Amino acid sequence: MSNPALVSLATSVPPNTFIQTDILAAARDVFTPRFPEFEALASIFANTGIVSRHGVKPFHWYLEPRGWPERTAAYLEGAEALFVDAADRALRAADLRGRDIDIVVTVSSTGIATPSLEARVSRRMGFRPDIVRVPVFGLGCAGGVSGLAIASRLAASRPGSNVLFVAVELCTLALRLDELTKANIVAISLFGDGAAAAILRAGDGGATQIEHAGDHLWPDTLDVMGWNVDPEGFGVIFRRTIPQFVTAHLGDGIAKILAGMQLSMTDIAQFICHPGGTKVVLALEQTLGLDRGMLGHERKVLADNGNMSAPTVLFVLDEARRAGLPHRSLLTALGPGFTASCISLRHDP
Numbered sequence: 001m002s003n004p005a006l007v008s009l010a011t012s013v014p015p016n017t018f019i020q021t022d023i024l025a026a027a028r029d030v031f032t033p034r035f036p037e038f039e040a041l042a043s044i045f046a047n048t049g050i051v052s053r054h055g056v057k058p059f060h061w062y063l064e065p066r067g068w069p070e071r072t073a074a075y076l077e078g079a080e081a082l083f084v085d086a087a088d089r090a091l092r093a094a095d096l097r098g099r100d101i102d103i104v105v106t107v108s109s110t111g112i113a114t115p116s117l118e119a120r121v122s123r124r125m126g127f128r129p130d131i132v133r134v135p136v137f138g139l140g141c142a143g144g145v146s147g148l149a150i151a152s153r154l155a156a157s158r159p160g161s162n163v164l165f166v167a168v169e170l171c172t173l174a175l176r177l178d179e180l181t182k183a184n185i186v187a188i189s190l191f192g193d194g195a196a197a198a199i200l201r202a203g204d205g206g207a208t209q210i211e212h213a214g215d216h217l218w219p220d221t222l223d224v225m226g227w228n229v230d231p232e233g234f235g236v237i238f239r240r241t242i243p244q245f246v247t248a249h250l251g252d253g254i255a256k257i258l259a260g261m262q263l264s265m266t267d268i269a270q271f272i273c274h275p276g277g278t279k280v281v282l283a284l285e286q287t288l289g290l291d292r293g294m295l296g297h298e299r300k301v302l303a304d305n306g307n308m309s310a311p312t313v314l315f316v317l318d319e320a321r322r323a324g325l326p327h328r329s330l331l332t333a334l335g336p337g338f339t340a341s342c343i344s345l346r347h348d349p
Contacts, residue, residue: 004155005206010089049278053192053306075111082195098126107147142335143310149213159203168195192306196314212261221338269326274333
């Protein structure tokens with residue numbers, strides 16, 4: 001099978017922009033009377049490296065109690081709008097229209113939609129009735145890489161087909177006023193909303209091609225990251241320190257993934273990583289043997305958008321493409337499982 005090419009890549013954020021200092025002030029007002037430990041955790045907001053974020057709802061919406069019905073309605077409205085915007089941008093960049101898409105892979109873990117998102121927007125997108133739909137749930141922050149890998153394998157199996165991949169996450173809808181926990185405060189300090197879309201096609205070359213994809217799942221790590229589900233909605237699980245996990249385990253995991261690709265660390269000219277937060281970025285640089293500051297695209301995306309879960313690494317890839325990709329780079333993200341997902345990209349301009 002021929003390597004699929006990355007024909008186009010596009011990103012999208014919702015219209016409401018939130019400044020990190022304003023979020024901290026609001027969180028202090030909401031939590032301090034009920035959660036005396038808040039002040040001890042407040043420094044997290046400054047340490048994330050985030051300046052601004054985006055949300056599908058206006059700022060005041062998040063300051064009132066919300067349950068499943070309201071969160072789900074907000075998810076469907078916001079996710080559909082972001083799906084259409086990101087996908088339209090990717091289609092225009094590829095000089096294609098919705099009817100030209102043969103397969104669509106949709107990754108989202110921050111809401112529940114049945115029928116799934118690509119079916120809900122099918123008429124607006126102009127998809128054909130025979131389009132193949134592959135909705136994927138539960139990949140979390142790793143979904144940008146894992147989903148792109150799924151789309152690339154489908155493209156490789158059907159040369160000439162146009163495969164649309166869309167990752168859309170509305171992480172802000174999981175922020176909770178009722179959970180008086182450190183994990184919830186960390187989530188409030190980090191998460192934003194966003195979407196990214198890519199079009200892949202195999203069989204006719206292309207400057208940037210997906211060479212290989214691989215994953216590494218660590219056993220007994222279900223408590224590292226995930227969702228709790230209760231009557232209010234999703235609640236974040238952070239029961240281990242992710243930067244420490246990265247420092248202790250990621251290097252060995254990526255080495256095993258690269259070995260499966262018949263590559264080694266020395267074959268990689270650039271790492272393109274999902275930036276979970278500033279401490280995660282520092283841990284990535286240490287673990288990957290990079291000079292401090294080499295993950296500049298990651299820091300920029302984090303500062304401007306926060307952690308948007310699955311789409312975030314594709315925002316970083318978009319920055320890296322604009323700056324100019326080297327001959328070979330490794331796209332990598334971590335997510336619930338606990339899993340590392342990697343894609344090697346070969347660029348021949």
